[in-house]
Amino acid sequence: MTRSLALTLAAVLALAAAASPVPAGHEIVVGLQCDRVGPTNTIGPFLCPGAHDYVKLVNKKGGVDGHRIRVMEIDIKYQVPLAVESYEKMKQEGIVSLMLYGTPQTYALTPKLTEDRIPGTAPGFGRADATDGTKYPYVFPVAASYWSQATAAVKFLIDESRKQGKKVGKVAFLFFDNPAGREPIPILETLAKREGFELRTFAVPPPGIEMSAQVLDIGGRFRPDWVITHLFGRSPSVSIKELKRVGYPLDRVVSFVWGAAESDVEAAGWSTAEGYLGLQFAGVGQDFPVIQEIAKMYKDEGQAPPKEIAQSVYYNRGVLWAAVHVEAIRNAVKKFGPQIKGEHVKQGFEMIKDFTLGGLVPPLEITPNDHEGGGWVQVWQVKGGKWVRVTDWFKAYPDVLQEALKKS
Numbered sequence: 001m002t003r004s005l006a007l008t009l010a011a012v013l014a015l016a017a018a019a020s021p022v023p024a025g026h027e028i029v030v031g032l033q034c035d036r037v038g039p040t041n042t043i044g045p046f047l048c049p050g051a052h053d054y055v056k057l058v059n060k061k062g063g064v065d066g067h068r069i070r071v072m073e074i075d076i077k078y079q080v081p082l083a084v085e086s087y088e089k090m091k092q093e094g095i096v097s098l099m100l101y102g103t104p105q106t107y108a109l110t111p112k113l114t115e116d117r118i119p120g121t122a123p124g125f126g127r128a129d130a131t132d133g134t135k136y137p138y139v140f141p142v143a144a145s146y147w148s149q150a151t152a153a154v155k156f157l158i159d160e161s162r163k164q165g166k167k168v169g170k171v172a173f174l175f176f177d178n179p180a181g182r183e184p185i186p187i188l189e190t191l192a193k194r195e196g197f198e199l200r201t202f203a204v205p206p207p208g209i210e211m212s213a214q215v216l217d218i219g220g221r222f223r224p225d226w227v228i229t230h231l232f233g234r235s236p237s238v239s240i241k242e243l244k245r246v247g248y249p250l251d252r253v254v255s256f257v258w259g260a261a262e263s264d265v266e267a268a269g270w271s272t273a274e275g276y277l278g279l280q281f282a283g284v285g286q287d288f289p290v291i292q293e294i295a296k297m298y299k300d301e302g303q304a305p306p307k308e309i310a311q312s313v314y315y316n317r318g319v320l321w322a323a324v325h326v327e328a329i330r331n332a333v334k335k336f337g338p339q340i341k342g343e344h345v346k347q348g349f350e351m352i353k354d355f356t357l358g359g360l361v362p363p364l365e366i367t368p369n370d371h372e373g374g375g376w377v378q379v380w381q382v383k384g385g386k387w388v389r390v391t392d393w394f395k396a397y398p399d400v401l402q403e404a405l406k407k408s
Contacts, residue, residue: 038077050318103180148375208235
């Protein structure tokens with residue numbers, strides 16, 4: 001064999017090796033932080049199984065281009081130190097993205113994610129200014145932030161009041177007193193000045209299960225036209241019962257997304273909660289193709305569908321949560337090949353467009369500038385022992401949100 005032929009053969013073999021498929025059993029690892037036993041255990045036990053079940057469905061279908069997705073879950077009990085500790089463990093396992101859990105935890109991990117170039121998602125929570133991907137390139141709200149929820153709630157109550165020929169004079173904001181609860185206050189203050197209503201805030205200290213004084217002040221002294229609540233964990237059900245006790249009409253109460261699930265209403269009682277309104281960033285119920293596919297997957301295995309599937313608000317959000325990660329990974333693998341890193345998946349997120357998950361969410365589009373995907377919500381209401389949809393997808397006050405982003 002001549003020297004030139006040998007060199008040519010060596011080059012061909014090198015190229016073939018470079019182009020060879022990833023070894024069988026190759027996994028793409030995604031981190032999942034959850035709270036199953038801590039103060040938000042009305043959320044995590046339903047949210048996180050939804051994420052696992054969606055990934056299981058994807059893997060049943062061959063994964064992403066033949067590569068299995070592995071979800072590494074660690075229960076952080078809604079504690080910041082455990083969130084930081086678990087992130088370091090996940091990083092050692094080679095995660096390419098992270099499902100964050102909790103606003104304080106998101107704030108704590110944002111600099112680490114940026115330094116390590118690992119994208120993290122915080123759907124419907126976290127820091128609202130992360131909508132601006134140019135400032136926070138590795139944090140993705142991927143659903144209506146607390147700022148967007150605030151603008152939507154105000155638009156809804158003003159529109160409803162106008163339908164009734166009334167003007168909004170007073171609005172109470174009843175919130176969990178931590179960084180997540182305080183996040184939307186500046187937006188609400190801006191909207192109060194613009195729309196001409198009086199805003200008064202009522203803080204509920206952790207753990208959020210005692211608010212009789214605040215509710216008495218709302219119903220007996222302030223007497224607002226509307227109440228916007230921003231509570232989570234066990235506190236939403238407490239607010240429903242307390243507001244009902246003082247005689248405040250629940251059809252004048254609009255909850256942010258983490259106080260508007262089946263588990264929140266069940267703890268208060270469906271009849272007690274009649275009329276209660278809540279924002280949603282994902283569809284409610286089981287009448288969606290992807291949810292039905294998951295149920296069928298279990299039946300095909302000879303098992304009953306998971307009981308968590310009936311808690312559709314949080315379960316469906318978990319499905320959406322995992323689905324955007326899978327979509328980002330799929331985009332990244334398509335562009336960069338299977339040996340992807342976090343920086344590739346970050347670009348994969350920013351390539352998501354017209355993603356609806358079979359109608360479970362509005363058309364989601366994420367760009368390098370907009371990591372929120374539009375900030376769409378629906379309003380649902382408790383009627384006759386179930387959640388009933390009141391509005392189509394909508395968003396509100398984009399100029400207010402843009403101005404807030406500039407100032408952040």
